[in-house]
Structure formats: structure tokens, C-alpha cells
Amino acid sequence: MQGARQARKYRLQGAGLDLALPYLMLAPGLMIVLGVLIYPLWDGLRASTRAYRYGSPISDVGLQNYVRLWSDAQFLNSLWVTVKFVALSVSFEAVLGFALALFCLHEFRGIRLLRTVLIIPMVITPVVVAIVFRLIYASDAGMLTALSEAIGGGEAQILGNPLNAFIGLVVLDVWEWTPLMFLILLAGLQSLPHEPFEAARVDGAGAWRVFADLTFPMMRPVLAVAIVLRTIDAFGTFDQVFVLTRGGPGEATRLVSIYGYDTAFKFQQTGYAAALFVTIGLVVLALAFSAIRLLRRVDAS
Amino acid sequence: MSSVLFRNVVKNFGALNVLRSLDLAVPDHKFLALLGPSGCGKTTALRILAGLDMPTAGKVFIGERDVTRLQPRDRDIAMVFQSYALYPQMTVAENIGYPLWIRGTPEAGRKAKIGEVAAILEIGHLLDRRPRQLSGGQRQRVALARAIVRDPAAFLMDEPLSNLDARLRLTMRGEIKRLCQRLSATTIYVTHDQVEALTMADLVAVIHGGELQQMAPPIEVYDRPANRFVATFVGNPPMNILPAAPGERGVMIGARIVPLERTRLTACRLAEIVEIGLRPEDCSLAQPGEPGALPGEIYVVEPMGNETLVNVRLEGGNVSVRAGRDFRGAVGESIGVAFDPANACFFNSAGLTAVHRVNSNGRVK
Ligand SMILES: Nc1ncnc2c1ncn2[C@@H]1O[C@H](COP(=O)(O)OP(=O)(O)OP(=O)(O)O)[C@@H](O)[C@H]1O
Ligand SMILES: [Mg+2]
Numbered sequence: 149m150q151g152a153r154q155a156r157k158y159r160l161q162g163a164g165l166d167l168a169l170p171y172l173m174l175a176p177g178l179m180i181v182l183g184v185l186i187y188p189l190w191d192g193l194r195a196s197t198r199a200y201r202y203g204s205p206i207s208d209v210g211l212q213n214y215v216r217l218w219s220d221a222q223f224l225n226s227l228w229v230t231v232k233f234v235a236l237s238v239s240f241e242a243v244l245g246f247a248l249a250l251f252c253l254h255e256f257r258g259i260r261l262l263r264t265v266l267i268i269p270m271v272i273t274p275v276v277v278a279i280v281f282r283l284i285y286a287s288d289a290g291m292l293t294a295l296s297e298a299i300g301g302g303e304a305q306i307l308g309n310p311l312n313a314f315i316g317l318v319v320l321d322v323w324e325w326t327p328l329m330f331l332i333l334l335a336g337l338q339s340l341p342h343e344p345f346e347a348a349r350v351d352g353a354g355a356w357r358v359f360a361d362l363t364f365p366m367m368r369p370v371l372a373v374a375i376v377l378r379t380i381d382a383f384g385t386f387d388q389v390f391v392l393t394r395g396g397p398g399e400a401t402r403l404v405s406i407y408g409y410d411t412a413f414k415f416q417q418t419g420y421a422a423a424l425f426v427t428i429g430l431v432v433l434a435l436a437f438s439a440i441r442l443l444r445r446v447d448a449s
Numbered sequence: 450m451s452s453v454l455f456r457n458v459v460k461n462f463g464a465l466n467v468l469r470s471l472d473l474a475v476p477d478h479k480f481l482a483l484l485g486p487s488g489c490g491k492t493t494a495l496r497i498l499a500g501l502d503m504p505t506a507g508k509v510f511i512g513e514r515d516v517t518r519l520q521p522r523d524r525d526i527a528m529v530f531q532s533y534a535l536y537p538q539m540t541v542a543e544n545i546g547y548p549l550w551i552r553g554t555p556e557a558g559r560k561a562k563i564g565e566v567a568a569i570l571e572i573g574h575l576l577d578r579r580p581r582q583l584s585g586g587q588r589q590r591v592a593l594a595r596a597i598v599r600d601p602a603a604f605l606m607d608e609p610l611s612n613l614d615a616r617l618r619l620t621m622r623g624e625i626k627r628l629c630q631r632l633s634a635t636t637i638y639v640t641h642d643q644v645e646a647l648t649m650a651d652l653v654a655v656i657h658g659g660e661l662q663q664m665a666p667p668i669e670v671y672d673r674p675a676n677r678f679v680a681t682f683v684g685n686p687p688m689n690i691l692p693a694a695p696g697e698r699g700v701m702i703g704a705r706i707v708p709l710e711r712t713r714l715t716a717c718r719l720a721e722i723v724e725i726g727l728r729p730e731d732c733s734l735a736q737p738g739e740p741g742a743l744p745g746e747i748y749v750v751e752p753m754g755n756e757t758l759v760n761v762r763l764e765g766g767n768v769s770v771r772a773g774r775d776f777r778g779a780v781g782e783s784i785g786v787a788f789d790p791a792n793a794c795f796f797n798s799a800g801l802t803a804v805h806r807v808n809s810n811g812r813v814k
Contacts, residue, residue, distance in 0.1 A: 349501070349520070351548040
């Protein structure tokens with residue numbers, strides 16, 4: 149105790165401002181975070197335990213909103229659609245992104261231009277992307293219909309058909325977000341050490357073995373991080389669906405985000421919607437944690 | 450095992466000419482040290498031999514085979530990289546066994562071979578670890594083990610000891626030498642450390658400015674350097690060089706005449722020598738006024754424990770002299786430097802050795 153006090157005294161001598169400076173510099177940022185992150189979070193949590201009428205809380209219902217979720221067929225369906233959507237999109241994005249990154253690792257003429265072009269989809273506003281895809285998919289005057297008619301077929305039914313609409317949504321997401329995977333994986337590939345690859349070539353490995361024995365295992369942590377990031381992000385997909393299908397036809401593309409939006413703003417069940425989003429948040433958090441845990445274990449073994 | 454041959458190998462990196470026409474022949478079963486200062490193109494030469502870089506011109510042979518255009522994996526070589534280049538996510542055993550695994554050696558044979566090699570290098574207890582859990586010296590051994598697990602046409606080693614501390618380097622030096630003798634393998638060992646080259650190799654090839662300066666057994670490189678560069682690069686402290694000119698009855702060093710045998714003096718005169726080279730151990734300290742000794746004053750005294758290095762300032766420049774461990778002298782004191790001219794060599798204005806020491810291998814006492 150005496151020693152600790154002594155140490156504190158020594159440290160403080162002549163260093164008062166130096167010690168306080170980091171906290172002073174953190175303070176504005178901390179205030180903003182508290183204001184726009186922590187408070188809404190807390191407010192949302194509070195809302196999820198209340199029942200609302202005409203936009204204002206009328207009673208505390210405890211955890212009833214949460215319990216109700218699990219017997220709500222529409223919610224369960226939207227959850228299932230979301231999981232399918234996330235799994236499909238993210239796997240395609242990972243495979244495509246990895247392939248593109250491997251390809252762009254080689255130095256050749258025009259590689260810089262190619263790398264730049266490849267990341268364009270990612271930087272376009274999602275709503276704009278969705279509008280463009282609607283123009284492509286539209287059954288009356290869309291590009292696909294035009295194409296189909298040019299080769300003698302009829303109207304292309306994309307957004308009107310449940311399965312096609314879902315696939316169309318996945319295609320849109322893959323088109324828009326493969327570049328992110330590509331970018332992260334390319335950075336990862338470029339940061340790998342050179343020598344083991346040269347050693348493998350001297351040791352007798354061909355291109356496929358180098359990939360399977362070196363590239364892939366060495367890239368696994370980066371790949372996992374990229375997948376976790378994309379998964380979390382994909383769970384929250386909203387604007388593209390909102391513009392493209394509004395969740396239809398039927399419930400074919402109704403992701404939880406759309407269902408939550410409808411619940412809150414169409415049906416005015418603010419408390420129930422809050423409970424829904426908190427639940428989804430927890431699910432995503434659990435997913436991310438288990439992915440990272442898994443990654444650690446693989447790394448340590 | 451096979452011989453290795455570089456024929457007129459040229460390598461340019463853009464406008465930078467790193468190797469200009471390298472010719473090098475390593476006989477079968479020989480240990481060749483490729484010695485040269487940093488940046489002289491040693492690694493480049495080794496990478497060309499390994500197939501990791503393409504020569505701009507020239508050919509490379511392993512055995513009878515022209516391998517210039519072959520993939521590394523078709524050259525049948527094993528390489529130890531300067532930075533070890535272990536496979537980070539494989540265990541030590543997997544690292545060592547990888548060249549065998551790639552070649553489809555069955556599990557049992559692979560295991561036996563890994564065990565055998567690990568025993569030689571005393572890393573048997575590390576087989577389940579990963580490279581990052583090893584010390585530098587242990588990684589070094591794993592890299593060596595991965596190379597010797599096969600029986601390749603040649604071993605290439607790129608400064609494998611440069612990352613180790615001085616003590617470990619000494620131990621590993623001996624171990625690699627033993628290992629290579631035991632395997633009787635054609636080995637090309639790149640180093641910028643002349644002690645390593647002299648102690649380990651059957652043949653030393655000195656490279657400078659992208660050209661081969663001399664290739665000979667270590668003793669010969671040391672005693673009969675082909676030129677001024679080799680003379681000053683090999684040996685620690687390096688050979689002393691003083692300006693000299695052939696005179697009437699001997700060689701003039703400054704105002705002093707050093708008597709020289711008739712035939713050697715004639716040779717010196719014909720070659721128009723401009724410098725004399727003397728190994729520090731061929732010089733001795735003498736009284737300032739002693740006849741035949743060059744007068745000077747003590748510049749630095751460096752006790753090494755087993756001997757004392759004395760740097761003396763003479764008329765034409767400084768010379769190092771190996772003196773006994775009990776030498777006592779103060780900086781600035783007058784002193785003389787004596788030597789037997791039979792041990793000296795002489796360089797002409799082009800820097801080539803025109804006249805060698807009298808005994809081809811050894812010194813006149
Ligand atoms: N990929 C490259 N591109 C351009 N220049 C290079 C390249 N590799 C090497 N060089 C140049 O070639 C020269 C020789 O390099 P090298 O690596 O062969 O030297 P080294 O003899 O192995 O030196 P060290 O003892 O420091 O390892 C250096 O001047 C280096 O800058
Ligand atoms: Mg090098």
C-alpha cells in the first residue's frame with residue numbers, strides 16, 4: 149500500500165499534464181460515442197421491454213416481447229431467409245474474392261487499373277446499386293427481358309418469382325461486396341512472407357500444392373476475419389432489399405431487417421421491433437465471438 | 450550429387466548490372482564458399498542456380514544437365530535460405546518431411562527419414578513444435594534438416610549463420626562442416642564472412658563487382674591472393690599494403706630499401722609493381738633503429754587475449770602487426786617493423802598480384 153502510494157507520487161511529479169493529456173484528448177470522442185452509441189443502445193434496450201401505442205410507451209411488459217418472437221412464424225421465416233441469404237452471399241463472395249485476389253497478386257501490365265476497377269462496385273451507394281439492378285431485373289423493360297427477347301424468349305420473371313427474386317438479391321450482394329473480400333484478401337496475400345513460397349518451389353511443390361499447403365493455411369486468419377466482417381454486415385442488409393423487392397414477392401426476400409422495419413414503422417409496434425433487433429444483435433455477436441474463438445483454437449493448435 | 454557450372458552468367462536488374470559474366474565450376478562432392486562483400490551478387494547467383502531468378506544471359510548446368518530454363522522443382526536441389534523460410538503453419542516434423550511428402554514418399558519411410566535427420570541435428574525433441582516456438586538456432590537446424598532430408602544434386606546455403614549470435618555461429622559452423630563432409634555433398638555456401646569461408650570450404654570463390662576474383666582452396670586464397678581485393682578482403686586483420694617501387698638492389702618502401710632476391714626483384718621490375726602486401730603475422734616488432742626494420746610509431750594497441758594487435762604508422766601508411774600477448778607499448782612510442790621479404794607479395798598498378806610469396810603454401814621463418 150505504502151509502496152503503491154509512493155509509486156504514484158513519483159510518477160505524478162512534474163508529469164501532471166503529460167498524464168492527463170491522453171484523457172483530455174479522448175474526452176471529445178468519448179462524449180460523441182456516449183451520445184450517439186451508448187445512449188441509443190440503452191434506449192433501445194429499454195424500448196424492447198415496453199409496449200407502445202401510437203408511438204408512445206404505454207406499459208412495461210418485461211421480457212414478453214422477446215418471448216413472443218419465437219412463436220412468430222413471420223419472424224422465424226425472416227430469420228431463415230436471412231441465414232440463407234448471408235450464407236450464400238458470403239460464401240460466393242469469399243470464393244470469388246479469393247480467386248480474384250490470387251489473380252491480381254501477379255504483376256503484369258494494367259494490373260493497377262484492374263485492381264482499381266475491381267473495387268468500384270463497393271464504393272457505389274447501395275441504393276443506387278439496387279436501383280440499377282431493378283432496371284436490369286424489371287420484367288417489362290429490364291435488360292434481362294431485352295436479352296431474353298433478343299434470343300426469342302419471353303419476359304424474364306425475376307422480381308415476380310420468389311426463387312428468382314431471392315437469387316437476384318444474392319447476385320446483387322455478391323456483385324456489390326465481392327470487392328471488399330477481394331481488397332482484404334489481396335492485402336492479406338501481399339503481406340505474406342515471400343521466402344516460404346520460394347522454399348516450397350525449391351522443395352518441389354507445384355502451383356496447386358503451394359496453394360493448398362502454404363497460401364491457404366497462411367491466409368486462414370485473414371479469410372476468417374473477412375468472413376466474420378462480411379457476415380455481420382450482411383445480417384444488417386437493408387437498403388438494397390428495400391429498393392429492390394421490399395421483401396417480396398410474398399416473404400421470399402423478407403430479411404429480418406425488413407421485417408423489423410415493417411413491424412416498427414408499418415405496424416407501429418416499436419417495442420416488439422426493438423426486441424427483434426436486440427435479439428438479432430445478440431445472435432450476430434454470438435456468431436462473431438464463436439468465429440473468433442474457433443480461429444484462436446485453430447491458430448493455437 | 451553432381452557438379453555445378455555457371456557459364457558466362459549475366460544478370461541485370463533493369464539498368465543495374467549485378468553479375469557480369471560469372472564463370473564458376475564446382476566439382477562433384479566439393480564444398481564451395483561463395484565469398485564477397487555485401488551486395489556483390491552472391492544471393493543473386495544462388496537464386497539463379499536455384500531457378501528462382503532467370504539469368505539475363507548465360508547458362509547454368511547441374512551435372513550434365515542444362516537447367517537454365519527449368520523450374521526450381523525440376524532441378525533437384527535443396528536450399529537453406531538466409532531467413533530460414535520455414536513453413537509457419539506446419540510443425541517441425543511436417544517442415545522437415547515436406548520435400549519427401551511432395552515426392553510421394555510413403556508415411557513410414559518419411560517418418561523414419563525425419564527421425565534420422567532430426568537425430569543428426571539434435572532436434573528430435575522439437576518435432577511437434579511450430580517454427581515460431583523455436584529459437585533462431587533451432588530454426589536454423591530445422592532449415593538444414595529440411596535440406597538434407599533428401600539426397601539432392603546440390604545443397605545451396607545462403608548465409609545460413611548470419612542471423613545467429615557469435616557463439617552459436619561458431620558451433621553451427623563446425624556442425625555444418627561435419628554434416629557436409631559426412632554427406633559428401635556438393636555444396637554452395639554463400640557468405641560474406643571470410644572466416645566462415647576459410648574454415649568450412651574445400652574451395653573459396655571470391656566475388657566482387659559481379660565478377661569472380663579468384664577460386665582456389667582456402668589456404669591458397671589466403672597465401673596467394675590473385676589480386677589486391679582478395680588480399681585485403683580475406684584475412685583478419687587484412688593484409689597490410691604499402692606503396693613500393695622496384696629499386697637497384699631491392700624494393701623501395703618510402704626511403705628504405707628492402708633487399709630482395711635477384712629473380713624476384715627482376716620479376717618486380719618487369720611487372721612494374723607499385724605496392725607490397727604483408728600479412729600481419731609475417732611482420733614483427735623491432736627496436737626503432739634496427740637495421741632492415743621500417744621505423745614508425747605506435748598508432749593503436751589492441752590486446753586480444755591470446756595476442757596483441759599493434760597498429761603502427763609507417764611512412765607509406767599504417768600496418769597491423771601480430772605481437773605476443775605480453776606486448777606493452779604506449780601510443781606514440783617509436784618502434785620498428787621487421788619482416789622477411791620472402792613472405793611478401795607485390796601488386797602491379799592494375800591491382801593484380803605480380804609476384805607471390807616464395808613458399809607457395811607456408812611462410813619463411
Ligand atoms: N530484385 C531485385 N531488383 C533490383 N535489384 C536487385 C534485386 N535483387 C538484388 N538486387 C541488387 O543486386 C545487387 C546484389 O544483390 P545480392 O542480393 O545478390 O547481394 P549479396 O551479395 O547477396 O549481398 P548480401 O551479402 O548483403 O546478402 C544489390 O546491389 C541489390 O541491390
Ligand atoms: Mg545475400
